[in-house]
Amino acid sequence: MKVGLIGFGKTGKAVASVLLQSKETNLQWVVRKSHNLEHRSVPEFLGIDSDEPGYIYSSEEFDAEELLERFPVDVIIDFSSEHGVHYYGEAARNRGVAVVSAISSYSAQTVAYLRYLAHKTRVLWSPNITIGINFLIIAAKILKSIAPHTDIEIVEEHFKAKPEVSGTAKKIATALGLEDEVIKTVRAGGIIGVHEILFGFPYQTVRLKHESITREAFGNGVLFAAKHLYGKSVGLYSMEDLMIPYFNAGPAQAG
Known part of the structure; x- marks a missing residue:
């Protein structure tokens, strides 16, 4: 599963490290507002042995349509800010790219925008994705x-x-x-x-x-969300939507 990451603060870096070490995801790129670290390799920056590209780009270098045209992904993971979704939202909607947002708080207007995106693609929003x-x-x-x-x-x-x-x-x-x-x-x-x-x-x-002992806990949640969102119908989901089926799984069978 090819993934792109929006945001590269303390939590974004921890999530990137989990993604790079997972065999289920392939980190294609990271987008941040700052020009610092532009074109650096995330694996090299974090000291992780990986052949995944994971290059860092500024949101001013490409608009999201061009970014997804040049470096397509299956899912966008957002650890930026409330306004980050407006950078990539339309492009993700147009291309059917899934969105996993872990932003802690959205205004009512932005929640309405998430619902709009969810008419054409799969969107998961969780204020705490652990x-x-x-x-x-x-x-x-x-x-x-x-x-x-x-x-x-x-x-x-x-x-x-x-x-x-x-x-x-x-x-x-x-x-x-x-x-x-x-x-x-x-x-x-x-x-x-x-x-x-x-x-x-x-x-x-x-x-x-x-x-939460370390911020990598958010990365484990992202992996769960991306894996279980994959293949779902279009719509707006929560982590509860993805986890509830496990509560209904019934008693474990004796070995």
């Missing part, structure tokens, strides 16, 4: 359906410089039908991301907790 977080959300929804009147608190921990409330925590609150006010925040040191959902029963407590 497998663990999305498993946690599904499990929490199941537990709430079992015990709808349980006390629920959400705690999110991140690095000290992160100013806003975690978009993932807000997604958890929305998924559970809760207001953002239930979210408790902790800011300390260099914590990459910890999310915990506490269910307070009268005689027991259940804690569902996920911790």
